[in-house]
Amino acid sequence: MTVVQVAKSKPSNTTSCEDDSGHPRPTGQDQYTISEVAAWTGLSAHTLRWYERIGLMPHVDRSHTGQRRFSNRDLDWLAFVGKLRLTGMPVADMVRYAELVRSGDHTYPDRQALLEATRLDVLQRIAELQDTLTVLDFKISTYAGACPPRQERTGA
Amino acid sequence: MTVVQVAKSKPSNTTSCEDDSGHPRPTGQDQYTISEVAAWTGLSAHTLRWYERIGLMPHVDRSHTGQRRFSNRDLDWLAFVGKLRLTGMPVADMVRYAELVRSGDHTYPDRQALLEATRLDVLQRIAELQDTLTVLDFKISTYAGACPPRQERTGA
DNA sequence: TAAGACCTTGGAGTGCACTCCAGGCAAGCG
DNA sequence: CGCTTGCCTGGAGTGCACTCCAAGGTCTTA
Incomplete structure (x- = not known):
């Protein structure tokens, strides 16, 4: 059923405190x-x-x-x-996050909450997409001739 | 892309060649x-x-x-x-698919192709989302206090 | 130094997917 | 009978995320 796997958290080779903000740029x-x-x-x-x-x-x-x-x-x-x-986060929410960043370190909890809510959204969207994949695969298999859908009964 | 809102639909467990178009509806x-x-x-x-x-x-x-x-x-x-x-398929494309369905059985190959292209899109979107999940998890972990990001070096 | 590519601004325009409105018809109820 | 509720239509309006425009300043290459 062509699953692509959910939510593996990062492979994480760099789990140190140092982030990678200095990596080489185009020029x-x-x-x-x-x-x-x-x-x-x-x-x-x-x-x-x-x-x-x-x-x-x-x-x-x-x-x-x-x-x-x-x-x-x-x-x-x-x-x-x-x-x-x-x-899929709306631009307005991203602006809100940017404002939190500008406001200083005391907004850490807010930022964390925002990102966690986003994370949950992403998880849900992945699940939805996997669900559509199931439907798509089924439809495709019917068109593939294995099982010609007589009369298009489902309308699709 | 920005796929928003849902519209929860039937679970549809039947995966046989017979589709389930006759199952009980709300009323x-x-x-x-x-x-x-x-x-x-x-x-x-x-x-x-x-x-x-x-x-x-x-x-x-x-x-x-x-x-x-x-x-x-x-x-x-x-x-x-x-x-x-x-x-995330645009409405115009869905209309196109609907037209194919109305056109009759000879459009099976077109429909199949359309759904397969969609399937690939979905796969890609899932991959993208999993990628964002990695980033999100990393950011969240920095906010979680394990490693306070001094000076917001990455800008986030 | 002159052409042409690239940058600036505020504001207007675009495309998508709805979302609502005005004005009106129809069914059910006390 | 009047009232409320639900439905109909075409067309206009909304919100989002860009996208483009006009008019002008700047930078680079010949």
Whole structure:
């Protein structure tokens, strides 16, 4: 039934306290133009500016002429936001999380709660998807000729 | 993608060649008003009418006064559509599938191809979600106090 | 120094999937 | 009979997440 497995928590080779925020970036620099970041993240430059405007990005550095210069830290944040986005979290909630981060260390419990709620959502969505997979596989097998669905009785 | 909301549907344990399109429905009848169907599917009456309008539903029977009377077959179809919706398939694609069904048996290969493509999407989405789970678990573990992230270096 | 690619802004526009509204018909009840 | 509840229609409105535009400044390469 083509199961893809649920919720294995991370393989975790790096379980140390040190995170990996310093890993090498595209150009090896710490200054990226908006189009470089767009290419790297897959987001459009429009979207990156929009993220900043709505408070989903910390304030991005500017060159002396006012152009954005993204740092590696910004890229890390964007990568994380990309993960949150994949979970289906609404942008408004991501903004809320960003606000918590900006508010300082005393928001740790709130942030943890938010991520845990998200985690539960993800778990549920995975379960739903696996359920659809079962249905899909069944339908596909009927179309595969093993069992021609006379008259499309289920309507599908 | 952002798949939102559910619409819990029948468990459907029968996996034989015989489909289960005749199993007992809420009231045991074969005639349901739009509000009964809305309650049962979790969709709004508005949405059900809209589905019919855009061609996502086969033509629904009407009472002598023109009110919709949904059949068990309609409910089956709706349950399947709910599954497709959970996969994140755009409504336009579901309509396309519905058109194939209406076109007759010679569209089996197309339908199969469509479902197989969807299946692959689902597999990929599950993989993505499991990936986000890894990230989420790691973040949560840092907030859990085992290892307070000094200075929020990763930005999260 | 000039062309052309790239960046800036606020605000307007887009596409999707609903969601609601106005105005009206129909059935059941006291 | 009037009242309430439920349903009908076409079309307009909503919320989200972008996406694009106009008008202009900047950077790079020839």
